[in-house]
Amino acid sequence: MRDPWLVVAAAQVLRIALPYVLAATGGTFSERSGVINIALEGMMLSGAFGFVLGTHALGNPALGLVAGVVAGLALAALLALVTLRFRADAVVAGVAVNLLALGGTKFLLKLVWNSSSNSGRVDSFAPLVQTGGSSEGLAGVLTNPLFLLAVVLLAAAPVLLFRTRLGLRLRACGEHPEAAATLGIPVLRMRLTGVLLSGLFAALAGVWLAAGQHQFTDGMSAGRGYIALAAMIVAQWRPLRAAAIGLLFGVAEVVQIALQGAGYEVPPQFLQMLPYAVTLAVLVATAGRAKPPAALGKTYEG
Numbered sequence: 001m002r003d004p005w006l007v008v009a010a011a012q013v014l015r016i017a018l019p020y021v022l023a024a025t026g027g028t029f030s031e032r033s034g035v036i037n038i039a040l041e042g043m044m045l046s047g048a049f050g051f052v053l054g055t056h057a058l059g060n061p062a063l064g065l066v067a068g069v070v071a072g073l074a075l076a077a078l079l080a081l082v083t084l085r086f087r088a089d090a091v092v093a094g095v096a097v098n099l100l101a102l103g104g105t106k107f108l109l110k111l112v113w114n115s116s117s118n119s120g121r122v123d124s125f126a127p128l129v130q131t132g133g134s135s136e137g138l139a140g141v142l143t144n145p146l147f148l149l150a151v152v153l154l155a156a157a158p159v160l161l162f163r164t165r166l167g168l169r170l171r172a173c174g175e176h177p178e179a180a181a182t183l184g185i186p187v188l189r190m191r192l193t194g195v196l197l198s199g200l201f202a203a204l205a206g207v208w209l210a211a212g213q214h215q216f217t218d219g220m221s222a223g224r225g226y227i228a229l230a231a232m233i234v235a236q237w238r239p240l241r242a243a244a245i246g247l248l249f250g251v252a253e254v255v256q257i258a259l260q261g262a263g264y265e266v267p268p269q270f271l272q273m274l275p276y277a278v279t280l281a282v283l284v285a286t287a288g289r290a291k292p293p294a295a296l297g298k299t300y301e302g
Contacts, residue, residue, distance in 0.1 A: 017250025026201025041225025072203020
């Protein structure tokens, strides 16, 4: 018996929206600490490739998950190095990191699988509860170990940011780093922590993408990091709001897929731009309301 269309749609929304939600939440930590992070796209891409390469080499998706997270953290550490240690412009550095991830994964794809488009197929995470239906159904998504891990981290994010000493210090470094330093807060270390947390969440977003497809395809992040960045800004750098905006973009993408399959006489390119049009519309509707952290993008001479 087939699932009701509403259940199928809910599963699709959750599966598609999760990368947006994870990356937007990660970006919140970085920018709340004062470091502009437009490298979410590259961190997602490296996380996806790290997962597939790790699973291919080690034969275990759990170890592949670790490899994907390490890959995302490595790019985050690189971004932190050039922006915090060498005081490079964060926007330029973020663009460079994205290009490095795009070119680096393509090079390694050709080196390991002798293909410039996609890797070989790898194992992924099986649902904890076997219902006899598709692993992409609602039960399959809700009981996927990676989904459950993501839910735990997303639930912990606002608590960490607004209810802990670490979160208070991160936010202080993004609002007034000089005042934070006078209180003995290590500003550069706190900003490094924020950037690394963004790498962790963005890498998990990439792992989710690759695990769902059981392979890596060139450029598979497909602009999701930039949409997540927009979601973070619209949400005014608040994790729960970012999650809600990410779900909205997931709904837009599901609607786009449904319209493509409905057979309407509409150019497919027009339908494919629907999620990006929704992003622009939301940004225009909220223009002027988003107030970034006061010291966002400002170099700290500590």
